[in-house]
Amino acid sequence: MNIILSVVQPTSTWYLILSAVLFGIGTIGVMVRRNPLIMFMCIELMLNAVNLSFVALSSQIADIDGQVAVFFVLVVAAAEVVVGLGIIVSIMRRRTTLTVDDMSGLKG
Amino acid sequence: MELFVFVVAAAMVLAGALGVVTRSNPVHAAMSLVLTLFGIAVMFVSHNAHFLAAVQVIVYAGAIVVLFLFVIMLLGVDKAEDLSVEPITNQRPLAAIIGVGISAIVIAAIISSRAGLGASGEGVNETTIDSPDANIRQLARVIFSDNVFAFEITSVLLLVAVVGTVVMARKNKSVGIGK
Numbered sequence: 469m470n471i472i473l474s475v476v477q478p479t480s481t482w483y484l485i486l487s488a489v490l491f492g493i494g495t496i497g498v499m500v501r502r503n504p505l506i507m508f509m510c511i512e513l514m515l516n517a518v519n520l521s522f523v524a525l526s527s528q529i530a531d532i533d534g535q536v537a538v539f540f541v542l543v544v545a546a547a548e549v550v551v552g553l554g555i556i557v558s559i560m561r562r563r564t565t566l567t568v569d570d571m572s573g574l575k576g
Numbered sequence: 577m578e579l580f581v582f583v584v585a586a587a588m589v590l591a592g593a594l595g596v597v598t599r600s601n602p603v604h605a606a607m608s609l610v611l612t613l614f615g616i617a618v619m620f621v622s623h624n625a626h627f628l629a630a631v632q633v634i635v636y637a638g639a640i641v642v643l644f645l646f647v648i649m650l651l652g653v654d655k656a657e658d659l660s661v662e663p664i665t666n667q668r669p670l671a672a673i674i675g676v677g678i679s680a681i682v683i684a685a686i687i688s689s690r691a692g693l694g695a696s697g698e699g700v701n702e703t704t705i706d707s708p709d710a711n712i713r714q715l716a717r718v719i720f721s722d723n724v725f726a727f728e729i730t731s732v733l734l735l736v737a738v739v740g741t742v743v744m745a746r747k748n749k750s751v752g753i754g755k
Contacts, residue, residue: 477578477579478582480690483582484686485683485687486586486590488686489590490612491679492678492679492682493593493597494593495671496597496672497593499675500668501597503602505605505653506596506597506605509609509644510596513609513612516613516636519628520616523619523620523628524619526625526700527623527700528693528695529697530700531698531700532700532701535700535715536715536723538628539628542631542632542636543733545636545640546635546640546737547736549640549643550738550741551737551740551741553741554740554741554745557647557745558744566653
């Protein structure tokens with residue numbers, strides 16, 4: 469057991485594959501769930517998948533720029549959540565149920 | 577040891593992600609999101625991105641998830657919703673095919689190109705006992721020199737987000753926003 473633990477080291481490829489799987493789960497969540505709050509959480513999952521691949525590649529190519537990109541993604545994610553939740557709160561003022569199917573007022 | 581950390585953190589990330597997608601109660605989904613975010617923070621630490629790991633816990637788990645829970649409680653939607661109905665015919669199988677397809681394409685690209693990425697940058701400083709602030713120093717130097725304009729624009733973005741949210745979420749008496 470100790471030999472396996474010392475020989476097999478997780479490489480960047482493992483992290484990138486995990487991040488691809490996480491992105492796929494987030495995509496499925498956005499497409500399947502009808503609650504806008506859960507859809508926002510799934511968008512956060514996708515953003516985190518991208519952050520993970522940024523950091524993994526940053527250490528693989530030995531360049532700090534990947535971590536800088538993650539820093540800005542964090543800021544944009546925070547701003548996006550604040551605005552999105554503000555929109556949801558103002559929509560919920562005039563409705564009782566929270567599903568995106570009820571928000572078809574802009575449908576052409 | 578590194579393998580052990582990876583396996584545990586990956587299990588946390590995947591279990592939390594599946595929880596977000598499958599739990600019917602939004603509060604449970606938010607808690608699963610916290611699990612995923614902590615798993616990602618652990619992986620940041622194992623990549624010597626200590627500052628980002630701390631920011632991940634503070635901003636994501638501390639601020640964003642609390643904001644989610646706050647809105648869930650404020651709107652009173654903390655009840656389990658009925659997940660058995662499928663509003664659009666064949667929506668879930670199609671979504672699963674598309675999601676798995678996206679993952680498969682990206683994984684295929686990663687595996688086919690994994691040999692081509694060598695170390696080309698100036699190196700990422702490793703945090704040690706002697707230099708506990710190596711990561712944050714290097715990050716700060718790059719942010720405040722090469723990316724200082726983007727950093728300043730970021731503050732404008734946050735200001736716009738705050739003002740926009742206040743405008744949208746207040747009770748509009750005379751102004752026509754949201755009427």
